[in-house]
Amino acid sequence: MQVGFLGVGRMGRAMATNLLKAGHMVRAWDKAVTPLRELEKAGAEIASSARDAFRGDAVISMLPNDEALREVFIDGALLENLNSAAVSVNMGTVSLDCVDELVAVHAAHGVAYVAATVFGRPDVATAAKLSIMAAGDPDAIDRIQPLFDAMGQRTFRVGALPRQANIVKIAGNLMVACAIEALAEAAALLRKHDMSAQEILSVIVTSLFNVPVYQGYARAIGLQEYEPPGFDLLLGMKDVRLALRAGEQAQVPLPFASVLADAFMDAMANGDAHKDWAAIARVAARRAGLPE
C-alpha cells in the first residue's frame, strides 16, 4: 500500500520502518530533517510538506501532542481543497478535545478518520509488537488493517467513535503511571527498612508482577537510573493531565491520578522534567528523607 507518514520521532520512525519492511511504500514528513534522512536510507520517500504526504491509501499521523496536530490539521488547513481518498489515521496520544476537533474537520472535508492508539515503547515498536487499539468506521479500519498488521502484534477494535481509541490509551497510560508510583512507594518503604529496593522489587516483578511494564520500571527504580529517558517525565505529566481532563469531562473523580499529578509536578519543580517518568520515584524517596 501507499502510506503517508506525518511525524517520525522515535516511535514513528520504528513504525514507518516496519511498514517499509512489509513492502509498503512510505512517503514521510516531519519538521525535523535528520530523522527523515534516516528513513530515506531505509527506503522511504521524503515529502516536501504535510500536504505532499497526504495521498495514497492512508496517512498515518504520529505527532507528539495536541499542538503539533492542530498546527498541521487545523491551523495548516491540511484538508482544505485536498483531493485524496486516503484514510487519515491518527496513532498519537491526544486529548479528547483535540480528537473532537479532528473528527469535525475530517467530517467537514469528507476524509475518513480512524484513531488507532498503541501500547508499547520504541523497542516494542521496532519489534513490530505494538498493541493497537483502533476505533472509527469499520470499513475504513478494514482497508488499513494490513498496515496495523505490519506494525503491531494485535489490533483491538474498541469502538465506532474515534475518541474511544484515545480513551483506551488514556486509561492504559494512567494505569502504567499508577504502577510506577506503586513501585516508587514500595521502593521507598524497602529502602527505609534497610532493604535493597533493587533486589526486592526484582523478587516482586519475578513473582506477582511478571510482566515487562513492571520489570522495566522496577529495574530503573531499583538502580535509580532515570537517564537517558525512555519517556520524558514531562510527557508523563501530559498523560496524567489527559486522564484528569477525561475524568473532568465525564465527572469521574480519579484520586490516584490526582496524587500522580502532584507527584509529577513535584518532580518537575525539582528539576526532573527531562528524566524518565520513573523518576517520580525520586519524589517518593525525597518525601521519606532518603538521600538522593
Next chain:
Amino acid sequence: MQVGFLGVGRMGRAMATNLLKAGHMVRAWDKAVTPLRELEKAGAEIASSARDAFRGDAVISMLPNDEALREVFIDGALLENLNSAAVSVNMGTVSLDCVDELVAVHAAHGVAYVAATVFGRPDVATAAKLSIMAAGDPDAIDRIQPLFDAMGQRTFRVGALPRQANIVKIAGNLMVACAIEALAEAAALLRKHDMSAQEILSVIVTSLFNVPVYQGYARAIGLQEYEPPGFDLLLGMKDVRLALRAGEQAQVPLPFASVLADAFMDAMANGDAHKDWAAIARVAARRAGLPE
C-alpha cells in the same frame, strides 16, 4: 520430614496437602475442627493442641492475623518448657510489631524462627506454585528448604532478619491493592465514557498488563462480580493498614496507600466489608455517580 502445621484455613490446607503429597508427615492443628477432618482424610495426623503439633523438624504457622498468633505464641506461652528442635516457620501475613514480638519470644526460648511469606491465592497454593520469600537464619532456612520446594515454585531469600520477609509481603500486597484501584478508576472512566469496562479492561490486561493478578481483578471489576470473595475487603483493609504502619515506623509517606485506606473504609462504611476486595471499584463507581 515431620512437620507441625498450625492453621489450616484455605491457604494452610492447600499448603499442608502439598506437603503430604511430597511425602512429608504432617501433624495439623486448628481451632476449627472441620478443615482438620479434611486434612486427616488426605493423610495428616490431628494434633490435640498447638503444643502437641510442635515437634518434628519444623512447625509451620499459617494463622490469620496478629491476634491469632499472639493467642498461641504469646498468651498461650506455646514455647515455654517446650523441648523441641523444630524450626518455627511463620508463613502468614502479620504486622512488623507482631514479628518483633515473635522473634523475641523465640529467641528467649532458643527456638529457631524463620519468616516465610507467600504470594499467591488459594488456587496458586493448591497448584504448589506459591512464590515464597524467606528471611531468617540461613542454616535454619536450609533445613526446611525441602518444605518450601513442596509448597512453592520458587523461594527467594530476602534477608537475615525475619521481619524482612514480612516487609516484602506488605510491599507486594500494597502493590496489588494499587493495581486494583488503578483498574477501578479506569473502569469508572470507561463506563462514564459509554464504553464497556469489561471489554476494554480485557484489552488492557491482554496487552500491557498480561499477568494473572491484573487479569483476575480486571475480570471481577469488568463483570462487577465481587461475591463470593476470594479475599475479603476487610482483610484488604488490614493489609493496607500494615503498609501504612510500616511506613509510619520508618517515616515513609505513602500517598497511594492513604488513598486506598480511604477507599477501603468507604467500602466498609457502605456495606461491602465481606465482598472481595476488588469491590473498592464500587467506591470509584459511586464517586462517579454510576448506578450500582
Next chain:
Amino acid sequence: MQVGFLGVGRMGRAMATNLLKAGHMVRAWDKAVTPLRELEKAGAEIASSARDAFRGDAVISMLPNDEALREVFIDGALLENLNSAAVSVNMGTVSLDCVDELVAVHAAHGVAYVAATVFGRPDVATAAKLSIMAAGDPDAIDRIQPLFDAMGQRTFRVGALPRQANIVKIAGNLMVACAIEALAEAAALLRKHDMSAQEILSVIVTSLFNVPVYQGYARAIGLQEYEPPGFDLLLGMKDVRLALRAGEQAQVPLPFASVLADAFMDAMANGDAHKDWAAIARVAARRAGLPE
C-alpha cells in the same frame, strides 16, 4: 464620578447600588434585562451595549467567568476604536490565562487596566464591607480609589501586575474551600460518633474559628441545608480548578486542592452541582455511609 458597570448579577447589583448611594453616576449593562430594571429604579442609567457603557471615569466589569469576559472584551472587540479615558477595572474571578489576555488587549489599545478582586458574598457587598485586593498601575488605582471606598471596607494594594490581584483571590478562595472540607470531615466524624454536628461545630466556630466564613458554613453543614445556594457548587469547582491551574503554571503541587477537585466532582456526578458548595459535606457523609 461617572462609572460604567458591566455585569449586574447579585454581586454586581449590590456593588453598583453602593456606588449610587455614594453619589456616583452609574451606567449599567448586562445581557439580562431584569436586573438592569432594578438598578434603574435605584438611579442608574441603562446602557444599550457594553460599548455604550464604556465612557466616563471608570468601567467596572463584574462578569461571571472567563467566557463572558472574552465574549465582551476579545470577541466583541470592545476596545477597538474606542475613544475613552476610562480606567477599566475587572473585579470578577477569572483565570490567570484570561487575565493575561485582558492585559494584552488593554495594552494594545492604550486603555488603563486594573484588577481588583473582592472577598465577600452578596450580603457583604450589600453592606459595602467587601475586602478589595487591587493590582495594577498605582496612578490608575489612585484615580478609582473613591469607587473602592464606596463598595468596600478596605482596599489592599497587592502588586503592580493585575494578575496578582487574581492570584490573591484564587488563593483565598482555595482556603475557603479547604475550610468547608475541614468542616465536612469533622461533621462526618462527629455524626458517626453519635454526636450532633450542628451543636459541636457551633462550639468549634464559637471558640477556635470565631469568624463569619466558618460560622456560615458550619451552620449550613450542621443543618444539612444547602438550598438555596449562596454560591453554586459548580462555581466552587471552577474556583478549585483556577487554583489547580495556577499551581500548574508555576509548578506548585496542591494536594488539598486535588482532594477538593475530587470531592466537587463527586458531588456534581451525584446531582449536587446547583446546591451550595458547602454540599461537598454530602460527599464526606456518603463516604462514611451516613444516611442522606
Next chain:
Amino acid sequence: MQVGFLGVGRMGRAMATNLLKAGHMVRAWDKAVTPLRELEKAGAEIASSARDAFRGDAVISMLPNDEALREVFIDGALLENLNSAAVSVNMGTVSLDCVDELVAVHAAHGVAYVAATVFGRPDVATAAKLSIMAAGDPDAIDRIQPLFDAMGQRTFRVGALPRQANIVKIAGNLMVACAIEALAEAAALLRKHDMSAQEILSVIVTSLFNVPVYQGYARAIGLQEYEPPGFDLLLGMKDVRLALRAGEQAQVPLPFASVLADAFMDAMANGDAHKDWAAIARVAARRAGLPE
C-alpha cells in the same frame, strides 16, 4: 476548692496558676521537678506522688499523652485502695482507646470521671481564656464548674459520655491542622508567582480569616519562622493520627487527614519533628521546588 494537679508542663502550669489566682488550693505533681518549684513559688503545694495529689475536691490531669496517663492511672494503679471523693478531671488530649480504659478503671473504683478538653495554646491558658469542652456526669461537672471558670472563658457541655469531649478536641485539632496546610499551600502558590507570602497571607487573615488561629500560623509561615515551636510538629502528627484512628473506629474516611499525615511524616523524615507544626509549610515549599 482543693485541687490536685497532675502534669504541670507549659499548659498545666498556666492553668494551675490561674486556679491559685482564683483562690483555690493546688497540690501539684509532675515527674519533672523544675516546673513544680515554679508553681510552689506561686503558692502551690508539691505532692510527693500522683497518689499524694489525689485528694480534695478534684484532681485535674494535664499529662502529655496516652502513655503518661496509662503509666499513672493503669500501670501505677493510682485508683486502687484510694479513699477519695475527688472528681477526676482529665483535660489532656488522648486517644479514644485510652479514654475508654480510663472510664473503665474509674468506674471500677467508683471514682467520678469527667473529660474536659481545651482549645487554646499556652498564652491563651495564661490569660484564662481557654475554651473548655466538658463531658461526663452533669452533677460531677457542676461540682467542678468553678475550676473551669478560673481557667477558661467559657465551658461548653458537649455530652454525657467523657469520650465526647475528646472527640470534639480531636475534630477541632484536625481543623486547625487543615487550616495550617491550607495556609502552606497558599504560601507556596504565592511565592512561586513571585508574591510575598508574608504580605498576602496577612491580607487574607485580615479580611477573610480574621481570627487568631489563622493569624498566628499565617505569620509563622509568612516569616518562615518555626522555632522555637509553640507546638511540636511531632505532637501535631500525634493529633492527626488520633483523628485518623477516630475515623477508623467509626469508618469515616478523612481524605484531608490522610494528606496531613503524609505531610507531617514528610516533615519528620526531613528533620523537622521538633519545629513548630506550622513547619509542614516547608513540605509544601519543597514540593514546589522553592529554596529552603
